[in-house]
Amino acid sequence: MNDTQTTRRQGLLAGKVAFVSGAGRGIGAAAARLFAREGARVLLAARTEAQLKAVTEEIRAAGGTADHTVCDLADAASVQAAVDRAVEVYGRLDLAFNNGGVIQHPGPLDELPEADFDRITAVNLKGVWLAMSAEVKAMRATASGGAIVNNSSIGSLRANPVLPVYGALKRAVNSLTESAAVTYGPEGIRVNAVAPGGTVTDMVRAWEADTPGVIDRMKAQTPLGRTADPDEIAEAAAWLLSDRASYVTGTVLRVDGGARA
Structure with missing residues (x-):
């Protein structure tokens, strides 16, 4: 049996340790469940412990291996402690899905309060930078390469x-992704991003509540004529993290039903 056949039998992420932020709900929770089904040992991180506990228990009940830790992505010490926890529990870190984030109140840029700007930036950009920095160090110390x-x-x-x-902060994340891919590629650490289209999560439902009709507009702008399920975004992330994407790095993969085609 060749390596690809063995991986398929064991699971896409068999033998790997994965860290997932924003894992209490939405795409992050879907990813944590999927990664565990695909054979990874998963450390879930987010701000709300009750949500983390529920997803962790669900994974364990299905036969997967998971643990969780509370993490505030805007706090450097909290992020470092969360990544360290993965190594403490499982002895290594191979994979990371930096999913956690917050959305702004919809509207023109001049109407966004400065405090909201600072909060969104701290989580959606600084939080990703903090996580990537900690993850790279952990991968260097405990694994031969890795994937983010x-x-x-x-x-x-x-x-x-x-x-x-x-949107501007997510564009900055794309730039961090590409720069990190070039920087850490020689060390065997691949870095990619997924760019979801309209995906029905709690965040999008809140947006819909603020401005009714958003979900219908997403569907109308998508050639496939529908929004995505969080599981579909998780599948793309799992592939990018897996050895089947071993020659893919520095890519921002659109998972958008053709919306940007």
């Missing part, structure tokens, strides 16, 4: 007048 996937957005790939700061 950052969660971006197709809103980073075009003008985004409704969510201008959110």
Whole structure:
């Protein structure tokens, strides 16, 4: 049996340790469940312990291996402690999905309060930088290489007048992703991003509540004629993290139903 056949039988991420931020709900929770089904041991991180505990228990009940830790992505010590926890529990770190983030209140950039700008930037950009820095150090210390996937957005790939700061910060994440791929490629650490299109998460439902009709507009702008399920974004992240994507790095992969085609 060749290596690819063995991986398929054992699971896409068999034998790996994965760190997932924003894992209490939405895409992060879907990713944590999927990664565990695909054979990874998963450390879930987010701000809300009750959500983390529920997803962790669900994974364990299904036969997977998971643990969790509370993490505030805007706090450097908290992020470092969360990544350290993965190594403490499982002895190594191979994979990371930096998914956690917050959305801005929809509207023109001049109407966003400065305090909101600072909060969104601290989580959506600084938090990703903090996580990547800690993850690279952990991978260097405990594994021979690794893979990181950052969660971006197709809103980073075009003008985004409704969510201008959110889109700008996700575009910055794309740049961090590409720069890190070049920097750490020689060490065997691959770095990619997924750019989801309209995906029905709690964040998008909140946006819909603020401005009704958003989800219908997403569907209308998507050639496949529908929004994505969080599981579909998780599948793309899992592939990028897996050895089947071994020659893919520095890529921002659109998972958008053709919306940017």
